[in-house]
Amino acid sequence: MIRETLIHNRIIIFILSGLAYYFAGMIGLELAIPPGFASAVWPASGVALALAILFSPAPVALGTFAASFLLNLQLTSAIYNQLTLSALIIPFFIGSGAALQLLVGWGLFKYFMGRTTASDVGNTIIRFSLVVVPLSCLVSASVGVVTLQLNAVISHDVFVFTWLNWWLGDSIGILLFTPMIIVVFSKEGKFKFIRRMQVVIPTVLIFTSTCMLFFWSIEIRQEKMNAEVEDEAKRYTQELKIKLQLSKSKVQSYQAFFQGSDYISFKEFQQYSKTLLDRDSHLYAVGWVEIIQHSNRDDVVKSLRMQGFPDFEFKTPKDKRMEVLKTKNKYYPLLYIYPYELNKPALGLDLSELPGRLELLKKIEVTGKGRVTKPITLVQERENDKSFVIYLPIWKKYPKDEEIKGFASGVFRASELFGNAINEAEKNNIGISIYDITDITQPDMLIERPVNSHGYIREKIKYIDFQGRRYQITFTPSINFKANDKDWVSWIILICGFIIAALIQAFILMMSGAIEHTNQVVKIRTKQLTQAIDKAESANKAKSMFLANMNHES
Template identity: 30%
Template sequence: MTVLSRQALFSRTWFQVCALALAYLLAGRLSLLLAIPPGYAMAVYPPAGIALGIIIVAGYRLLPGVAAGAFLVNMLISWESAAGISWASTLLAALLGGGAALQALAGSYLIRRFAGSNLSLDKDTSIFRFFLHGGVLACLISASVGVLSLYKLHFIPGDHVINNWLTWWTGDTLGVLTITPIVMVLFAQPREIWNSRRWNVMVPLAICLAVVISVFTYIRHREEQKQFLEFRLEVERISQDLQNKLNNHTDAVNNIERFFASSKSVNRSDFSTFVQHTIDSNKAITSLIWAPKLRHADKTAFEASVLQEGYVSFKVSEKDASGKLIPVKARDDYYPITYIAPFRTGTLAFGFDMGSSDIRRIAIEEARDSGNLTATDPLVLVTDSGEQHSVLLYAPIYAPGKPLDSTEKRREAFQGVAMSVLRMGEVIEDALSKQDQKNILIKFYDLSYPGNKGIFYDAIKIIDPGHFFQSTINFGGRQYALLAQPSSAYWNSHVSWITWFTMIGGLLFTSLLGIYLLVVTAHTFNVEILVTQRTSQLNDSEERLRAILANAAEGIITMNPSGFIESANQSAEILFDYPRGALFGRNILSLFPDPASEAFLQGYMQDQLELHEKQARQEVVGKKRLDQEIPVELAIARVELGSQTLLVLILHDMSERKRVEKLKSEFVAAVSHELRTPLTSIRGSLGLLVGGIGGAIPAKAKNLLEMANDNAERLTLLINDLLDFEKLEYGGMQFNLQETSLPALVKKAIDANKGYAQKYSITLLFDAEHSVDAVVNVDQQRFIQVLSNLVSNAVKFSKKNGQVEVYLSRSNGWARVSVVDHGIGISRDFQGSIFQKFTQEDAKAARKYAGTGLGLSLTKTMMEKMGGRIDFNSIEGEGSTFYIELPVLS
C-alpha cells in the first residue's frame, strides 16, 4: 500500500509539473503578443505571476515545472527569431529557466517567512507584505539573472543592460501584482475566503486586464503604423537621394558622350581636362574611360600611334586565367582602354581590351544596340587600395551625323564607349548622412545578380521581417533593391512612450485595484466572520437568557408603556395561576386592581416618577386568576431599546415572608409578655436581696446572688436588644422626630452614663458650655439610646482609670458627635464586620466585656432611620473614635 501510494504521489507530482510547464509556456507565448517593438520588451509578464501563485499554493515540488516552462518559452523565442537556435541560445534558455524557478522559490519563501503561513491575506499588513516580498523584492532575481546572462553571452551590448533590467523587473513585478491574485483565488487555501473573492476580486481584475490589454493593443497598433510611416518616409527620402546620386553619375557619362559627339577630334589632354571636375566632385567614381572600337586590321597601327605618344610599353592586352595581363588574342573587334582619368603611370587598365571580358563585352554590345547607358553585372575590381565591388557604366558613342534609328545603323555608326567605374558602396555612403547610417540599416544589391557578389552594401545582420521597407532603383538599364530596417539606435530615439505609459499605467491601476479589492474583501470577510460569531453568541445569549428567565424563581414580566404585557416567564404565570402564554396581551392593571398598586404602576407607565422613586421597590397586592389576592414585592424599571421603550417588572411572592413575619411578631409578643415580665420580676428580687432587704447574707451566698443578678441584667439587655432589633427590622419601632438642640441632648446622654462609667473607674469628659450649637431633627429617646451605646462601649473597652472624651463639631451642613476612647482599639481584620449582628472580635472578648454583639448594629440602623450616619476610626492598641452625624437644621 505504501509503495502504491508513493508511486501515485510521484505520478501526480510529475503530471502537475508538466501541466505547470505547459501553462507557463502558453502564458509566455501569449505574452509575446504584448511585446512593444522592436524586440520582446514587455511591460507585463504573466508567467511570473502564475509561477509564484502555483508555488505558494502547491509547494516547492513544482519548481521543475517553472524551470521547464521558462526554458521552453525562451527556446521558442530563439526559434522564431532570425538568429535561430544555437548552443548560446540553448544555454541562455537554461539560465533563464533557472532564474525563473529561483525567483518563484525566493518569492514563496519570503512570503511565508515575513507575511506568515496564513495565506488567507485577511489583513492589510499581510497583503502589503505579500506583494512587497513576492513581487517587488523577489522579481529582482529573474531580472538580474536574465540580463546578466544576455550580456555575458553577447546577446545585448553593455549600454542596454540597465534599460533591459528595468523592463524585465517591471514586467515580472506587474505580472505578479496582476496575475498572482487570480491564481490565489482559483487555488489558494482556505477556500472559504478565496471563494468569496471569486466575484469580488477575480472578475473585476480580469475585466480590468482585458480593458487594459485592448487599449494597449489598439494604441500599440496605431503607434506602430505611425512609426512605420515615419520610417518609410525616411527610407523613401534615402531611396530618392540614392536615385539622384546615380542619376548624377549617369549624367557624368552622358556628358562624355556629348563631348565626343560635339568635337571633331578629342585628344588625351582634352579628355583629361574635360572629366577632371567630375572626378574631383564624385568620390565614388574610380575613373572615367574612353575605349574606341578597334578592328583587328587597325590594331597594329593603333598600338603604334599610342607608342608615338610616349607610352613605350603600351599593348592591347587581356587577362589570362590567373589574372595576369597578356597580349590580346586575335578577334574581329577590340575595345582597348585608351583614355583614362585619372591616369597613373603603370596602371593595369591602360590598353586592356574590355571586349575580352564577357561581362564587359555584353554590356558594351547592349549599350551599342540600344543606344542607352548600360551597367555591367557587379564586379570585384583589383585596385591600388584593394578589391572593390564596382559597376561599369557604358555610354555608346556614335559617329556624328550618322542615322541611329535602327540597331543595324547604330552598329554601323558605333565608334566606342565612354565608361565610368563606379564604387556602389561609396555611392550608398554618400547618400546617407551620419544620422541615417546610425538609425537605418541598409542593404543594397543587384536584383538580377544572385549570390553575395550582387551585394554592394549590407549593414543588416539579421532581417526583422516585421519592420523593414524595400524600394527599387533603376540604373544603367538594371534594377537594384534598397532594403532598409530600423536600427536599435532608431528605436531608442523613437520610443513609443505613449504605448509604455498606457500599458504600465493601466497595469499599475489594475495592480492597485487588485490590492484594494483584496483589502476590501478581507475586511468584508472578517466582518462577516465577526457577525457570524456575534450572531452565534447572541443566539446563545438569547437562548441562555430565555432559559434563565424561563427558570428564574422570581416572576418577570415585560410590558409596553401602555401597560400591555409582552412577555411573562413561567414563574410569573405560576404566581398568578395562569396557563402558559395566557398573560400575553393582558393589561397589567388587571393583575393589580387595588388603588395603591394602580397608582404606582401608572406613575411608571406615564414616566412621571422621580429617579429615586423609579429605583424603589414597593409591596403591592396582586390578584390571581380566580380573584385570590396575593402579596407581591414589585420592582420595576424602564428600559430603552432603540426607539422602543419597555417596562420590566420583577415580582417576588411575599406570602411566605408575610407568614414568617406573623410568626416572628407572635414570637416577639410571647417574649415580651411571657419572658421579659417574669425575668423583670426575677431581676428585681435578686436586686433587693443583693441590696440587703432580706437581712444579712453569708459571703458565699452573696457572691452567688450578685452573679445571678449580673446575668439577669445581661439577659434583660439581650432581650431588649432583640426586641428593638425585631421592631426596627419589621417596622414595629416608631420614631418621633423633633427639632432638638444637640449639645443639651448630648449632655443628657452623658449624665445618664456617668454612674456606669464610675463603675469601671472611667472619667467622662464633655464641655457642653464651649461646644458648638446645632439644631437637628431626631427622636430624643432613640438618640440617647444610640449615644449611650457608644459611650458604654467606650467605657467597657477603656483601660482602668482612663477617660472617654465626647466632642461636638459641625461641617458642611452636618453635626458630628465623636466618642473617643484610649482602650484596646479594633483589629484591622475585624473593622469590616463591626456593624454586623452578633459580632464581637473573639469569644474571649465576649466573656470579658459582657456584650451581645447587637449594640452597634442597632445603633447603625437607628441612625439611618433618623437620616444620619455612623462611622469610626481605630488603631489597634491605641483606642477608637466612633462618630455619628446628623444634618443640621440651623
C-alpha cells in the same frame, strides 16, 4: 509506491507549471513596448509564484526555468535560427533568475504570511504588496538586466530604464495574478464561489480593457514610426538617384570630350582626366573603348606603342593573367585608361572577352543608349566590395549619317558612390541594401549594410531604373530606431491599467474578507447568544419546576 506517486506528481507539476509559464510569457511578450527587451507587465511571474504556493516550489521552479529559457532562446536566437554561445548564455541566466525569484518569493510569502494561502485580512494583503512582491522581484530584474548588459544586448544608457521596467513588470504580474490564481484554485471551503467571482470578473474585465487600449496605442505608434521610415526611404532613394545621375554626368563629360574632336591622344586624355577627376573619389576609373576592325588592328597597336607603350597589344584574360588576343573580325580594346598606374594591366584589354560584356556593348550599338553592367568585383577589391561600369556611346558623324565609333566608360565603386548616404542612414539606425534585380531570377548584391531588424516596424522597398538596369533598395529600421523616443503613452496605459486592476482586486479581497469575517463573527456570536438563551430558559424552567414542587409538597 508512495515514493513513485510523489515523483509522478512532481513531474506533472513540472510540466504543467512550465506550460503555464510559457503561455503566460507569450502573453507578456505581446505586452512588450517596442523596441524594449523587458515587458511592462509580466503575468508569468505571478502565475509561477501562485503555482509554487498552491503546490510545491521545487518542480514549479524547474518548470519556470525551462519555460523562461525557451522563451528567451526564442528571442536571442531569432527563433532558433542562430544558435550561438551568446544565444544560450543569455536565456540560461535569465531563466535562472526567474527560478531564483520564484523561490525567494515563495520563502518570503511563507515567512511573512504563514502557511495559509488565504488573503483575508488587510494587513496580510499590505505585507504581501509592500514586502513580498517588491523584494522578490529584485532578483530576476537584477540578474536579467546585468546579463543583457554584459552581453551588449542593451547599452549603459538604457540600463536603469530596462531594470525599472523589468522590476515593475514582474511586480505587477505578481500583484495582479498571484492572488487571483490562489483564490480561484484554492481548496473548497477556503473561498466561497461568490467571493471567487467577485475577484475574477473585475480583474478580467479591467485586464481585457487595458490590453485593448494598449494595443490601440501601440498600433498608432507603429503607424507613426512606419510613416517616418517611409519618409526617410523616399529621401534616401532620391539621394541615391541623384548620385547615379551625377555618376552618369561624369561619363557624359567624356562623351562630349571625344565627340568634339576627331582625334585625342593618350596624353590629352590623361591631362583632361587629371583636371576633372583628381578631386572626385566616386569615379574609380575612366576609359576609352574603341571599336576596331581587324584591318585597323596593326595601326592602332603601332599608334599606342609610339605614344609610350612599347609592349602594347590587344589582350584577353586567361587563368588570372593576360595574353595576346588572337585574330577576330572586330575588337573592343580599352585604349585609354585613367588613372593609369592603378589600372595598367587593363590597358589593351578587349572588353568583348569578358563575360556578358559583348552583349552589353551590342545593345548600345543597336539602341544608341548607354548601359550599365551588373555588379562586378574588381581584381584589387574584396569580394563584397562591388562596383559597376557605365558605358556611353561615342558617335562619329558623317555628312548624312553617323555611327558609333567607341564607348566612354566609367568605373564606380558602390561604397564610394553611395557611402555617405548609407553611412548617414546607419547613424539614423536604418540599414540600406541595394540589389540589381534586372534579372529577377538572379539578383546581384551591389551594396549591403545589414542591421538587427526592429521587428515591429516594416522594412520599406523602393526601386530605381537606371540605364537599362533595375535596382531594388531595401530600408530596414534597426532595433535602435527611435530607441530614445520612448512610448510613454502606451507604457502609462499599461502600468496604470494593471495597477488599478491590482488595487481593485486587493480592495475586493479586503472588503469581501472583512465581510466574511464579520459574518463569521456574527454567526459565532449568534450561536453563543442562542446557547446562552437556551441555558437561561433551561434554568428558568428548572427553577419553575423546583418552585412548583416545593408548593406541592407544602
